[in-house]
Amino acid sequence: MEFKDLEIFQLVAEKGTITEAAKDLKYVQSNITSRIRKLEDELNTPLFNRHRRGMSLTPEGKKLLTYSKKIIALTEEMKQAVQSNGEPSGKLEIGTVETVIHLPKILSSYVKKYKDVDLSVFTGVTSTLVEEVLHHKLDGAFITESDLHPDLVAHEVFQEELVLISDNRVSSLDELVEEPILCFSKGCGYRARLAEWYRDQDISPKKIMEFGTLETILRSTTMGLGIAFVPKSEVTQMEKNGLIRFHQVPEQYSKIKTVFIRRADTSLTPTIEKFIETIESSKKENLFSK
Template identity: 75%
Template sequence: MEFKDLEIFQMVAEKGTITEVAKQFSYVQSNITSRIQKLETELNTPLFNRHRRGMSLTPEGKKLLSYSKKILMLTDEMKKAVQSNNEPSGKLEIGTVETVYHLPKILSSYIKKYKKVDLSLFTGVTELLEEDVLNHKLDGAFVTEADFHPDLVSYEVFHEELVVISDMRHYTLEELKNEPFLCFSEGCGYRARLETWYKDENVKPQKVMEFGTLETILRSVAMGLGVSFVPKSSVTHMVQSDLIQCHTLPDKYSKIKTVFIKRTDTYLTSTMEKFIETIESNKQVSIENI
């Protein structure tokens, strides 16, 4: 059994079709088919159900997929460990919540210094990013501080002040409670904070509207569609342009930390070690919160 066979098997399991996998590996389809058949022969069991829509795993295939992920993960970790004394290089896949205003400075400092690293960035909400790090889909992630899984370690990045934002009409806090609430999907740390405020005030938002990007939320607030809860640092430019206004809430709801998380049990490669060093050297605390 070869590692490449397991890699191909895992990709077919995820894609559900040999055609896409053949394109990804630049192989002819018959090559992919023969490798899958070879695995099935070696294990003496069918791994896939073949049907018109593609291929789906048999119960035995699902078992193999679980072991395959562990084997390939350990293989990758082994390679990184052996090469740990080399200059940082290879892939580094990092997740982040959309509102990390200071992130470009951290990434720029790292990429300019370690040019051999292929860094990819993925956005999402805190809960989903935590899950992806736990499941080895991401090497690490910038998220809102929370009670994380014990298999994760966190590094403080900076403090933020969250503010309620609205358009330029005059509002009291009581009036803001009745405005539609514009937010990211469930699992967002900022959304959870504002929902706690609503709950403590015995208020149920009249309408909750979910959006996929911060930019869309900010534009919608400026157009008077509703209110949202975001880091003050991410909207300074809009406040200065008189597009929106900020409303402060008590520290219990507004003071928050952004942290970087990674698994505790993964080998600390030079690539990740230098990334964490870059975070530490660029650590910022907003002047407003000092």
């Protein structure tokens, strides 16, 4: 089994067709097809279901994909560790929840200093980002603090205060709990905290509406569509401008930490090590407002 066969297999699994994989690799389709068949012959099992819409993984193919991702990630890590001259370089893929207001400060400081790093940033909810770090899809991620998986290490970044916001019509708690909740999808740490408060108050939300971006949630709140539980630092100016109203929630629900997570068993390459150092330096230099 050749390493390139695993790379080809993984790309076909991601793209769903031989045609798309061939375009990405700049190979002829017959070459891709023969490499996949060779891999299936070596493993003595079909890896893909072939159908008119393309190709989907068999149960055995799904198992191989799990190992393939680990092998490819470990190989890339090995290259960085062996070839590195101590300076960060290569790809760095970072995930983040949508509401990390201080993230641009960290990224700007890092990218300006380490120009040989190809940095990519992906957004998602906390639970999804945790899974992607655990499965080697991301090198690390900024998430809201939660029960930490034993295979992960967390570096504290900063603490946020969450605040419940509404348009100016809503003034009392009774009115508040009648409003729809505007939030991210399940797995969001802020949503989980608000759900905990509702549960402890023995309140059932009347309606939950999910959105993909913070901007949409905030604009919908100002238009009276519902209420939202968001970092105070994100909406202080909106409150000063009279666009929204703050509603305080007890500290046990409103105080939340943002942490940066990575796998505990991966080598701390210069690329990721310097990224963590940048986070720590930013904290010491008081770049984060409280």
